Amino acid sequence: MTATAVQSDVQGVRSRARQNIEQGAVTSRYSGHLPTVLKRLNDALATELVCVLRYRRHHFTARGIHSQAVAAEFLAHSNEEQAHADQLAARIVQLGGEPDFSPDSLARRSHVEYVEGAMLADMITENLVAERIAIDSYRDFIQYIGDQDPTTRRLLESILAIEEAHADELAALRNAVPGR
Template structure:
């Protein structure tokens, strides 16, 4: 009985070299990129808008938080704002690598964002709104990752890294609601 062999098909070096010299204006995107780049850039721009809306909401909450628990919660708001801004930077860089342009138009930011800009009145409201926004981000990133699959492993890794941090943020806020602020 013979075993089936997994024989990989690799492009000959001479062909790789020749292909690399073609369409060099496309930068990192080569002919082996099989996804619809415009669609991927559109998805990444929606994620970028979401991140900026979250940055703005977190900063507002940081500045407006008051009350007995405000100092510790404000620290979380500030850290999360900075982490969301780092996500925005990574997403914008990937958009450019794919030959797109990051859409940072403030006039349309909230319309393109998956998350809403909810100010919240009380500290508990602010924490709830941030938890809701993180849950939205988790689902939207998961959908993007599933769409991209293994066809664009770089974008997939970028999104997986952001998703991991969004899940940590959601955990932080769920803990705050449960433990510090009197339950959900």
């Protein structure tokens, strides 16, 4: 590219930056389908919030000889899921959307179910199932995003890595706790 072409491109970038300035981070070069991206981000937000609630319940209701260590793990996972929810909500706002925290539609929008589980082994299993669902959901979303929105893709990839670590930890716990 010649120096003249580079200068011309800089002028184009400067000109485009002044257009639709009220859209903040969403510039004319954003190539994602914004309504779909926002809907999927809100579905991911709902999924994370349901996980927070399930992990919190399990933290407080875990009983049995191994419950103290497992309950501590549930609390740690709950806190990490809350951090994911916060990151997703912030990205939704950055893209000009509204994060949907409505309890009325939370379970319907979530990809995971809220299963209470009676026994410690059941709680571990239900959390592992939820993590596996989240993993596949994030992989699908990352594939959908592709190169259209690198910032959202990187956010989803960072969340996915933590969800995979959660699944590994829960699988190890499931093998260590009797009663399954």
